[in-house]
Amino acid sequence: MPELKYNSAAEIDDAYETLQATFRAGTTRPLSWRKHQLNQVVLLLRENLDAIVQSFAGDLGKPRVEVITGEVGPIVRRTIQSVALLDEWASDERVAAPDWQQSWSPTVLKRPKGVVLVISPWNFPVFLTFQPLIGAIAAGCPAVLKLSEIGPGVSTLLADLLPKYLDRSAYRVINGGVPEVTHLLRLKWDHITYTGNGTVGRIVAKAAAEHLTPITLELGGKSPVLIDPNTTNLKIVAKRVLWGKSRNAGQICVAPDYVLIPRAAQDAFVEAIKEAAAELRLDDALASTDSYGSIVSEGHYRRLRNLMTTSSGTIVVGGNTNEERRRIAPTVYRDVKEGDSLLEGEIFGPLLPIVPVDDVRQAIEYIDAHPRPLVLYAFTEDPEVKQALRDETRSGGLHFNDVLSQAGVDQLPFAGVGESGYGNLTLKYTYDEFTYLRGSVDIPLTLEPNLSTRYPPYTPAVIEA
Numbered sequence: 316m317p318e319l320k321y322n323s324a325a326e327i328d329d330a331y332e333t334l335q336a337t338f339r340a341g342t343t344r345p346l347s348w349r350k351h352q353l354n355q356v357v358l359l360l361r362e363n364l365d366a367i368v369q370s371f372a373g374d375l376g377k378p379r380v381e382v383i384t385g386e387v388g389p390i391v392r393r394t395i396q397s398v399a400l401l402d403e404w405a406s407d408e409r410v411a412a413p414d415w416q417q418s419w420s421p422t423v424l425k426r427p428k429g430v431v432l433v434i435s436p437w438n439f440p441v442f443l444t445f446q447p448l449i450g451a452i453a454a455g456c457p458a459v460l461k462l463s464e465i466g467p468g469v470s471t472l473l474a475d476l477l478p479k480y481l482d483r484s485a486y487r488v489i490n491g492g493v494p495e496v497t498h499l500l501r502l503k504w505d506h507i508t509y510t511g512n513g514t515v516g517r518i519v520a521k522a523a524a525e526h527l528t529p530i531t532l533e534l535g536g537k538s539p540v541l542i543d544p545n546t547t548n549l550k551i552v553a554k555r556v557l558w559g560k561s562r563n564a565g566q567i568c569v570a571p572d573y574v575l576i577p578r579a580a581q582d583a584f585v586e587a588i589k590e591a592a593a594e595l596r597l598d599d600a601l602a603s604t605d606s607y608g609s610i611v612s613e614g615h616y617r618r619l620r621n622l623m624t625t626s627s628g629t630i631v632v633g634g635n636t637n638e639e640r641r642r643i644a645p646t647v648y649r650d651v652k653e654g655d656s657l658l659e660g661e662i663f664g665p666l667l668p669i670v671p672v673d674d675v676r677q678a679i680e681y682i683d684a685h686p687r688p689l690v691l692y693a694f695t696e697d698p699e700v701k702q703a704l705r706d707e708t709r710s711g712g713l714h715f716n717d718v719l720s721q722a723g724v725d726q727l728p729f730a731g732v733g734e735s736g737y738g739n740l741t742l743k744y745t746y747d748e749f750t751y752l753r754g755s756v757d758i759p760l761t762l763e764p765n766l767s768t769r770y771p772p773y774t775p776a777v778i779e780a
């Protein structure tokens with residue numbers, strides 16, 4: 316694994332000053348310049364695909380298929396769409412005002428907020444760095460990208476590649492740990508996006524508040540899976556849920572965190588889970604390099620091992636681990652009860668607790684009584700249950716009858732609510748995060764007679780009018 320080179324405080328200050336000067340000079344203003352930078356992003360990702368796949372080997376051991384479908388592919392697609400849609404997004408909008416104000420040319424101008432900071436995590440280091448970056452480029456904002464120190468392979472490669480493709484006076488990578496982020500957060504940014512855990516999210520929000528800097532927080536949480544056994548095929552459900560929990564070794568912000576199922580159906584679901592595990596070859600998860608990955612660091616491996624030893628649930632699938640390779644086989648627990656260690660914080664690993672409940676109604680109440688998740692998954696064909704979930708629960712996304720797929724729909728907003736964050740990142744939603752709306756009027760002096768009544772002295776005739 317390469318040793319990550321941390322940037323010095325002087326390099327951070329230099330990046331900041333350079334980007335400020337670039338913004339003031341208007342370099343990022345022309346749409347043609349922004350489109351060129353976006354096209355360079357596409358080139359960077361396409362020309363270096365093999366190196367990118369390779370850079371994941373030591374960090375997450377992410378299979379090539381998952382790097383293409385979950386990291387590089389969606390960004391290439393969204394960047395190309397951003398180029399195609401930028402003229403439309405950026406065009407000024409004339410608003411429909413009352414007749415007497417139409418001659419004022421009331422218009423909404425879309426303008427870049429300024430120089431922005433993007434802080435990204437290790438679990439999807441390409442996708443979660445480039446998604447805000449392409450929005451910042453499209454909006455005309457220079458950006459500093461603070462990559463995660465926990466995935467040194469990818470962070471080293473991106474620090475090397477970015478200056479070869481993008482204008483270095485507008486886009487800089489900063490690598491480092493807490494001291495470097497702390498230094499960055501002392502500076503005054505025009506917008507900050509932070510993707511990561513809620514504890515650090517609160518640190519970022521407090522630092523931003525010192526400068527009244529607007530922020531986007533993409534956080535995590537426990538995304539529940541509600542299963543309504545009366546209206547769904549448990550075999551298919553088990554396969555979909557287990558797949559979603561195994562991808563990236565469960566280290567996905569929208570991974571299914573735990574299952575809520577009526578008690579009477581738990582045995583049947585466990586049988587379906589066992590069949591799905593065989594079909595997905597989960598017995599190969601500790602050795603496979605093309606289908607399953609690793610836990611990112613020793614610290615996270617130990618955290619998950621600790622959860623495995625403290626849970627009082629019964630293992631029905633998996634349970635095997637390999638410390639040297641930081642591998643944990645997807646592991647499913649049944650009969651997990653409130654108070655179990657697996658139900659405390661976000662699991663962020665391949666462990667899946669099944670929590671039996673009395674019925675679907677109790678499951679809905681359980682979800683509503685807990686912090687707002689990033690996504691709520693429900694397997695049901697019952698229209699009343701669907702409507703109850705739409706009306707009675709709150710979550711960033713609401714996904715029926717599958718897991719993870721919502722994140723791949725380019726046109727949907729991607730965001731949390733409450734404890735899972737705020738602000739949206741996908742295509743125009745991202746562009747909007749980095750853009751401010753500037754209301755503008757232009758009132759010709761020739762209209763002076765129309766304004767005569769506004770000036771003092773206010774005569775009784777005017778007041779009555």
Ligand code: NAD
Nearest residue numbers: 435436437462463492493496511512515533534535536568
């Ligand atoms: P991480 O540890 O890589 O941290 C993210 C960034 O925060 C890094 O750049 C890191 O340097 C910085 N950081 C860490 N500690 C800090 C501190 N004390 N002060 C200031 N900055 C600090 O990533 P992570 O937080 O482990 O990422 C996993 C979390 O992110 C999970 O909770 C997951 O659900 C969430 N997540 C959310 C989304 C989303 O889109 N909503 C996407 C991916 C991950």
